[in-house]
Amino acid sequence: MNPRVTEFLDHFRKTVAECERFCYAARATEFQTQSILTLDALESEIAELKAKMVETKDEDAANCLLSLSLAARALSYELKMWVALKDDSAASAWDSLVEAQTCASRAIRAHAISDHLERYVERLEVLERVLFPPITFMSLSMVIRESRCSICDSRYGECDHVKGEVYMGEMVGRVITKADPLGTSIVPDPANKHARLVAISDGDAMRDLLTWRLIPPSQDEGSTTGL
Amino acid sequence: MNIQQEDFVNVVQRARVLGCRVPTGLALLPRNFDSATSKDQLLHESEAPTVRILWRRARLEETPIEPEGERFPQISEKSFEEWVGPTIFASAALLSQNPAVVSVALGVISNYLTDWFKGTAMDRRKVRLDVVVETGKSQYSKLHYEGPVEGLQDLAAIAREVGASEPKGD
Numbered sequence: 001m002n003p004r005v006t007e008f009l010d011h012f013r014k015t016v017a018e019c020e021r022f023c024y025a026a027r028a029t030e031f032q033t034q035s036i037l038t039l040d041a042l043e044s045e046i047a048e049l050k051a052k053m054v055e056t057k058d059e060d061a062a063n064c065l066l067s068l069s070l071a072a073r074a075l076s077y078e079l080k081m082w083v084a085l086k087d088d089s090a091a092s093a094w095d096s097l098v099e100a101q102t103c104a105s106r107a108i109r110a111h112a113i114s115d116h117l118e119r120y121v122e123r124l125e126v127l128e129r130v131l132f133p134p135i136t137f138m139s140l141s142m143v144i145r146e147s148r149c150s151i152c153d154s155r156y157g158e159c160d161h162v163k164g165e166v167y168m169g170e171m172v173g174r175v176i177t178k179a180d181p182l183g184t185s186i187v188p189d190p191a192n193k194h195a196r197l198v199a200i201s202d203g204d205a206m207r208d209l210l211t212w213r214l215i216p217p218s219q220d221e222g223s224t225t226g227l
Numbered sequence: 228m229n230i231q232q233e234d235f236v237n238v239v240q241r242a243r244v245l246g247c248r249v250p251t252g253l254a255l256l257p258r259n260f261d262s263a264t265s266k267d268q269l270l271h272e273s274e275a276p277t278v279r280i281l282w283r284r285a286r287l288e289e290t291p292i293e294p295e296g297e298r299f300p301q302i303s304e305k306s307f308e309e310w311v312g313p314t315i316f317a318s319a320a321l322l323s324q325n326p327a328v329v330s331v332a333l334g335v336i337s338n339y340l341t342d343w344f345k346g347t348a349m350d351r352r353k354v355r356l357d358v359v360v361e362t363g364k365s366q367y368s369k370l371h372y373e374g375p376v377e378g379l380q381d382l383a384a385i386a387r388e389v390g391a392s393e394p395k396g397d
Contacts, residue, residue: 105346121346141304144273157276160284164343174276182302189351 002061008049009113012068015042016075023078029086032079039076043069050169060111062169067111074103074117078124085131090210091198094132098193100124110166133210136197137190145178228374230382232389235359235367236261238316245269247292252321253332254290255279256314256359257299266294272356273303275313278336285335287328310340312356314369319361322390329358329390330383337379344376358382360390 019035021027050065077100084093101124107114108121147156150173154161161167163174186197199206199215206215238256242249245266250256255278257269282289293299304311317329336356344352358370368389372382 108346109342115345118346121348125348139304141302143270144301144303147276157279160280162277162280162339176303179303 001064002053002058004049005053005061005064008045009068012042012046012072015039016072019075019079023075023082025082025085027082029083032083036076036079036083039072039079042072043076046072054168057168059168063166064111064113066166066169066171067107067114070103070107070110071114071117074100074107074120074124077103078127081127088211090132090208094135094196094210095194097124097128097132101128101193106171109164110171135193136209137187137193138184138195138197139187139190139192140184140195141182142176142179143182144176145180147174147176147178150175228378228381229372230374230378230385231371232385233369233371235369237365238318238359238361238367239365242292246294248290248294250290250292250316251318252288252290253282253318253328254292254316256292256316258302258314260292260314269299270302271299272311272313273301274311275299275301277339278313278315281335281339282332285331287332287335309351309353309355309373310343312336312354314357314359316359317361317386317390319363319390322360322387326387326391329360329386330380333358333379333383337376340376340379352376354379358386360386362389362392 015038019039022032022035046065046069050062050069053061053065077096081093081096081100084090084096101121104117104121104124108117148154149156149159149161151161151167151170152159156163156174161172163172165172197209199208201207202214205217207213208215238260239249241247241260245260245263247266247269255271255275257263257271259268259270263269279289315329315332317332321328340354352375353373354376355373357372359367360370361367370382370386370389372378
């Protein structure tokens with residue numbers, strides 16, 4: 001491990017441990033909000049150090065720092081979820097939970113430094129089941145005509161970058177640039193948990209599926225799904 | 228883990244009828260290879276390009292069925308977190324020359340998926356893909372696999388056995 005990263009790890013772990021203390025509903029919102037800011041600052045520090053590692057072409061260090069950055073962001077999103085729940089913003093809380101799950105999973109994939117987060121991912125799964133009602137998810141099917149590599153912009157499949165793998169502190173993505181939608185369907189276990197049914201009609205009004213509140217007519221125009 | 232075996236269309240004939248190149252070794256077959264009525268309808272699974280990169284990096288030679296300079300679109304159905312792979316084809320000639328080829332081809336995919344599924348709940352780490360092997364004398368068998376990543380090597384072993392078996396009806 002690069003000595004600068006090893007030195008930074010101590011600071012990272014202390015900061016994360018301080019913020020983790022507030023990942024409970026009972027903790028005061030002001031501490032949770034402050035922790036989110038602390039984690040934002042930590043991410044900025046990581047980005048700065050990662051840029052230096054990329055400059056010196058230390059790939060393992062750059063990938064490790066990407067992983068730490070994603071781990072910090074996952075925690076920040078979890079805190080945002082608790083703040084949003086206490087603020088009675090269920091939809092925002094759901095989105096934050098999904099982002100926390102995504103970031104934590106990516107942190108594990110990015111570098112072995114975050115292998116221990118498997119248990120954190122399980123915790124987030126439990127929170128999903130305990131804090132939110134059963135959700136109806138939607139899925140988009142499509143025919144992909146063209147997609148590109150997020151690292152080198154080649155047509156995906158023509159370079160050697162594979163989606164989900166990490167190169168010099170960047171995770172490869174497949175950017176779909178031309179596609180024909182085929183349709184949407186209701187699915188129990190989607191790849192994208194942001195795509196959910198947000199409201200159903202109930203008599204003359206629409207009902208929010210998270211809060212179960214009736215949505216005032218002025219707010220429900222054109223919003224039958226969260227796609 | 229679930230592996231089902233069934234007869235498959237004559238790959239050489241279908242490739243010719245559809246105006247595709249005839250695969251002589253390892254290849255990826257479109258999802259609807261057995262039912263499409265024209266080449267324009269052919270659709271690969273969305274992970275086909277990923278498998279091609281993995282094989283290329285592992286120096287596994289593919290004999291693509293796409294005519295030179297053409298690409299088939301891919302279908303993406305993000306219904307489940309399971310990984311849906313493309314249909315893998317191995318010709319009889321290749322299997323007799325290199326009986327371990329399916330094992331190597333699936334091993335490369337298996338290694339990638341072990342990392343891909345990190346951070347995913349255990350019950351969602353599922354793989355679905357088909358392997359088509361030529362059993363000789365223009366007969367073909369399709370093995371449909373659904374299960375964990377670890378089971379891919381069992382699939383490879385069965386594909387090897389099926390590929391080495393005597394053709395039916397002789």
